[in-house]
Amino acid sequence: MDKRLNAARLLFVLLAASAVAGASPARAASLGVQLGVDGCGVDGDVPPNSEYTNKAGLIAGIQGEVGFAHGLLLSLQPSYVQKKAGILVAPTTRGGSQTELELSFDYFSVPAVVKFPMASGRTYVAGGVSADFLSAAKLSGQGSDRDVKSTFNSTDFGAILGFGVVFPRGSSSFTTELRVAQGLSNLTTGNAAAAAGALAARLHSYGLQLIAGYLFPIGRP
């Protein structure tokens, strides 16, 4: 297992533990799960005669949130995130057919967002950052799958802005959130390009995520 992955998991456990332990009686804390669809593909430099298309991936994880100053909520959402992109390659001959490849990334993602509740807590705006740790990357569509993890950086950082709706259910609540996630780091290592005396290709993940979650309170509200 990647050391960074372990470090990220340890960091999350510590943060979640401290957040929950530090929740005063007046500041509610909640734990829950989340499931969603990731529409973030990649965008940037493309191989000649090609274009990227976004494909849907899976988001699954847990979430913990705690209230702090000014009625705001701090939410940590460690998740498995699957990001997929199609690569459409134009036909080399007239009348030929396009070739479609698929680039798939598996990330362990740790978003940390601040939620600003609105409309008496029925909606919220969320903003924050995420640290994403690459666990697998493969290219498929031409014969057997190829492991291309070494071509990509093991860590990505992103910025998040989302809008969510809360559906209370007793003391628990369902949440749905639509968010824009913009990758800030270049995904490619540039090693191959550097060996060829060229610049690294410029690639960023960006797109939309639709997430549904369930939260139940812990401790005293």
Next chain:
Amino acid sequence: MRTFLRSLDACALTGRVPAVLASLLFALSAAPPAQAQDNPKPSLAGHTFVSTDLVPDAFVRTYVRTSMGTAEATSIDYPPVTINGDTLLTLTGDLTYATLGLEYQHKLRDWIAARIGLGLVTRLGTQGASLANEGVTLSQGYDFGFLARLRETQKTMLCGSLGVANQWVTLIDVRQYVEDVANGVPNARLVDNVLTVRTNAGLRYAWAASPALGVTLLGQTSYGDAPRRHDLTSWGWDLGTSVDWDAEPAHKIPFGMALAYRLTSLPGVTTTDNGNSSQTALRFAYTGKHDLVAVDMLGVFNRQNAQASAIWAGGVAFSMRIYY
């Protein structure tokens, strides 16, 4: 022409994201502001600021803004085009710019607001020489971020901003393509797309000098993908100032003026780093209770790909801002 885009806060407009950003924008606008604002417009000590698109104001407010504009640079002398050692005839040419922008800022709390912006800038050579030399450039993008109040006194306001901008620059460079093909450059491209993702942080300061007069200052730095292909990342900065006059306190007329200036280190709708560029705007505005409708006279002092020295462009823009 970067400053043109800067006036839109360097937004970008790619793929499906803009549509969803617009949906987010709609959802945000459907929600009531965190608190009813007695005066929804940016005001201090009896002065209501006449905000410009070039130097954004330093107030946590809810508003929506749209803008569109055009500018033109005429009689530009271009250097000769050399293909395989043959020098083609050089001519003068014109450049035409067009901008389109949309921005929404939502006050989440008294001290913080979230904002989303979309923007589009095009540059087009409108004569043979300028079309051959400068080609066609399209810059589009989106950005989002937060604005937070840091300090407020009776006459001053200091805010900090943090944001992310995604910008695509699409270049159709006929001259470069022809030269590359003639010179046997592998993978010569007629169309090049350059993606830049940059984070930015800045400070905005407002001072109500008198009920009629206000001053706004802007300082911002950014870091991320370099607009130039030859660099991976780069730092950038923006400095701006505006002085505005509101006729309402003295003359009871809903009219205001502002003179704004902005200097930026990044190139505009080019991917060539030829030095700083700047823009000025003289704004004439109707200042209603909740809205501001303005006409800007634009002056652009900018550098272009093929030019060793800077050129001037002049134009006009129409902007509308509604406060909630």
